[in-house]
Amino acid sequence: MSDKDLKRPKSHLFDNPKNVTRVIRGLLLLCLVLVVLDAVIHRHTAHPWEKVFAFYPMYGFVACVTLVLLAKGLRKLVMRSDDYYGRFEEPPEDGPASRSDDV
Amino acid sequence: MMFNFAPVLPLLIGAFFAALTRGRVRALLMLATPVVGAVLLYTFTPGTTVPVEWMGLELTPVRVDRLSLLFGYLFHLAAFLGVIYSLHLKDTLQLVASLAYAACAVGAVFAGDLLTLFLYWEALAVTSAALVFARRSERAFAAGLRYLLIQVLSGVLLLAGAIAWAKGGHGLEFGHIGTGSIAGKLIFVAFGIKAGFPLLHNWLTDAYPEATPSGTVFLSAFTTKVAIYSLARGFGGTEMLVYIGAAMACFPIFYAVIANDLRRVLAYSLINQLGFMVVGIGIGTELAINGAVAHAFNDVLFKGLLMMSMGAVLHVTGEMRGSELGGLYKRMPKTAILCMVGAASISAFPLFNGFVSKSMIVTAVLEEGYEWVWLALLFAAAGVFHHAGIKIPFFAFFSHDSKHVKQAHEPPTNMLVAMTIAAALCIGIGCFPGTLYRLLPYPTGYSPYDSSHVLAQMQLLAFSALAFLSLKIYKIYPPELRSVNLDAEWIYRRLVPNAFRHALAAVGRVGNQVRSHSFRLVSSSILALARHHRSEGVLARSWPTGSMVLWVAVLLGTTLLLYYL
Numbered sequence: 093m094s095d096k097d098l099k100r101p102k103s104h105l106f107d108n109p110k111n112v113t114r115v116i117r118g119l120l121l122l123c124l125v126l127v128v129l130d131a132v133i134h135r136h137t138a139h140p141w142e143k144v145f146a147f148y149p150m151y152g153f154v155a156c157v158t159l160v161l162l163a164k165g166l167r168k169l170v171m172r173s174d175d176y177y178g179r180f181e182e183p184p185e186d187g188p189a190s191r192s193d194d195v
Numbered sequence: 196m197m198f199n200f201a202p203v204l205p206l207l208i209g210a211f212f213a214a215l216t217r218g219r220v221r222a223l224l225m226l227a228t229p230v231v232g233a234v235l236l237y238t239f240t241p242g243t244t245v246p247v248e249w250m251g252l253e254l255t256p257v258r259v260d261r262l263s264l265l266f267g268y269l270f271h272l273a274a275f276l277g278v279i280y281s282l283h284l285k286d287t288l289q290l291v292a293s294l295a296y297a298a299c300a301v302g303a304v305f306a307g308d309l310l311t312l313f314l315y316w317e318a319l320a321v322t323s324a325a326l327v328f329a330r331r332s333e334r335a336f337a338a339g340l341r342y343l344l345i346q347v348l349s350g351v352l353l354l355a356g357a358i359a360w361a362k363g364g365h366g367l368e369f370g371h372i373g374t375g376s377i378a379g380k381l382i383f384v385a386f387g388i389k390a391g392f393p394l395l396h397n398w399l400t401d402a403y404p405e406a407t408p409s410g411t412v413f414l415s416a417f418t419t420k421v422a423i424y425s426l427a428r429g430f431g432g433t434e435m436l437v438y439i440g441a442a443m444a445c446f447p448i449f450y451a452v453i454a455n456d457l458r459r460v461l462a463y464s465l466i467n468q469l470g471f472m473v474v475g476i477g478i479g480t481e482l483a484i485n486g487a488v489a490h491a492f493n494d495v496l497f498k499g500l501l502m503m504s505m506g507a508v509l510h511v512t513g514e515m516r517g518s519e520l521g522g523l524y525k526r527m528p529k530t531a532i533l534c535m536v537g538a539a540s541i542s543a544f545p546l547f548n549g550f551v552s553k554s555m556i557v558t559a560v561l562e563e564g565y566e567w568v569w570l571a572l573l574f575a576a577a578g579v580f581h582h583a584g585i586k587i588p589f590f591a592f593f594s595h596d597s598k599h600v601k602q603a604h605e606p607p608t609n610m611l612v613a614m615t616i617a618a619a620l621c622i623g624i625g626c627f628p629g630t631l632y633r634l635l636p637y638p639t640g641y642s643p644y645d646s647s648h649v650l651a652q653m654q655l656l657a658f659s660a661l662a663f664l665s666l667k668i669y670k671i672y673p674p675e676l677r678s679v680n681l682d683a684e685w686i687y688r689r690l691v692p693n694a695f696r697h698a699l700a701a702v703g704r705v706g707n708q709v710r711s712h713s714f715r716l717v718s719s720s721i722l723a724l725a726r727h728h729r730s731e732g733v734l735a736r737s738w739p740t741g742s743m744v745l746w747v748a749v750l751l752g753t754t755l756l757l758y759y760l
Contacts, residue, residue, distance in 0.1 A: 104525045106593065116664060123661050126654045135647040138561045139569070148573075148654035155577040156662035163452035164673045170681040171453070177679060177688055180334040 255307025432479025444470030
């Protein structure tokens with residue numbers, strides 16, 4: 093019984109790797125469907141680039157990868173330690189410390 | 196009735212009585228205030244102005260038109276949601292400041308002249324700073340002071356601009372200003388500071404994450420939206436704004452990807468959303484202005500919702516750093532779902548409110564032929580899903596299990612209620628955009644839901660998600676790290692203070708040299724004086740009385756001799 097109790101917190105949605113795989117597969121399927129729809133649905137376009145097959149999917153993917161890679165590069169340039177601008181009182185480490193909200 | 200002349204009064208009176216009352220009475224009062232205010236707004240007719248003459252100046256403290264009415268309703272709605280969210284608080288400072296802050300925002304959008312606008316502008320600064328100070332930590336105090344300084348600076352520029360504008364023979368009326376004159380430029384920068392223009396934006400990312408959980412909800416609703424309103428009224432169609440807005444939409448997302456404090460991520464993402472609005476204002480067509488204003492309306496809802504959900508996490512765990520959070524969906528499933536509604540809305544998923552306003556702006560950009568700006572906005576739209584849509588819920592509620600999972604629990608009911616109302620409005624406006632479109636300044640026949648728009652947006656978003664997934668699986672995605680990222684604020688938090696310190700040190704060194712030279716000069720003069728005047732010195736030697744007598748005798752003898760001659 094106590095064993096079950098210990099295990100209970102582990103029974104959440106994404107503790108089961110199968111569910112994570114399901115989400116990933118779902119996303120892949122969605123992407124696939126959306127690209128296929130690009131060929132099927134006649135879209136009215138306002139700009140020549142929009143006519144390129146799968147313009148939006150490619151742009152979305154490339155934009156995000158570029159964003160993350162550039163942001164990683166930016167980190168090398170601008171990242172400093174936590175207390176760069178001076179050290180204030182210790183940040184809350186254990187549990188709710190910043191409860192000024194409840195004053 | 197006097198309320199007809201002062202739409203700020205209900206909120207202001209509410210703030211006053213919130214200071215005097217406590218407990219349930221105060222809660223009821225604070226809930227009723229925004230409702231009463233909104234009902235009174237309903238009785239206003241667009242086109243009304245209330246002119247007042249004061250010390251020889253012709254002022255218009257209240258001017259009602261469709262633009263100001265829309266913002267008026269929006270601010271009452273935001274105040275109502277914020278009040279519900281903060282019902283559990285007992286902190287009088289916060290409660291009074293938040294209602295007073297909302298009142299000032301309402302006052303500012305109904306101000307018909309620049310002087311009245313200036314008064315509310317500065318009052319906004321003071322009341323909102325109180326929400327940062329209310330965190331009552333050393334860090335928040337420092338951030339609050341920096342915030343207040345910059346906000347007051349914006350007010351001073353506005354006043355200088357207003358005086359120059361009136362001197363130029365335009366009077367004090369707040370209408371279209373434009374950047375043609377020096378006065379116009381001053382006012383433009385004043386508005387730009389509050390709107391978070393690039394390089395003038397750091398007060399936002401500095402102070403918002405330091406305010407109290409409910410304070411940030413209020414902060415994210417008012418100041419920047421007053422600035423958007425002011426830009427729309429004073430600088431609609433100013434082409435420079437198109438490029439400024441595009442920069443605002445793009446650069447903060449890089450910072451948002453690497454920022455650790457999740458409310459700072461949201462602050463950067465707020466600038467990104469303001470960028471879309473600023474572009475719309477810059478384009479200035481009816482569709483674009485409608486889009487900008489509608490997006491401001493929606494932003495208050497979805498950014499408020501996201502800030503509320505992060506505030507709930509902060510309230511429960513006392514932690515806001517992405518590196519220290521994760522797995523909270525197990526204990527806070529309702530908060531997690533509400534946060535994801537906000538995330539879907541800000542990412543402009545079809546059927547959520549971000550979509551119905553963002554697509555207006557993007558369409559207007561294409562219609563006017565700004566193709567590079569269009570590409571920049573598409574990039575920003577994909578990026579916003581990446582950092583606000585995925586990163587925020589992922590690192591707070593999923594990712595790895597953090598140590599907070601054990602003790603975490605759902606936030607107080609009032610917080611959940613506020614979030615639920617905001618989420619319902621996000622979905623409601625997303626599904627029935629006509630309700631919002633009817634309130635817009637210009638009549639519009641725009642329809643966001645055609646197959647091309649929906650498909651394009653879904654493709655953009657799905658493949659952004661795919662990019663996140665791939666980068667995460669291949670472990671390229673940058674991990675959350677405890678860190679500070681340098682931004683333009685480095686200039687006034689590091690460069691200038693350091694330069695000042697170095698300058699002081701240099702002045703000190705020069706001062707020391709001057710002092711030691713002076714000492715040497717004084718002591719050498721003393722020595723020179725002493726050489727002649729000290730006891731053995733020539734001038735200090737004593738003379739024998741005999742020689743005196745001799746010289747007197749010589750003198751007398753000479754006189755005698757001269758007499759006889």
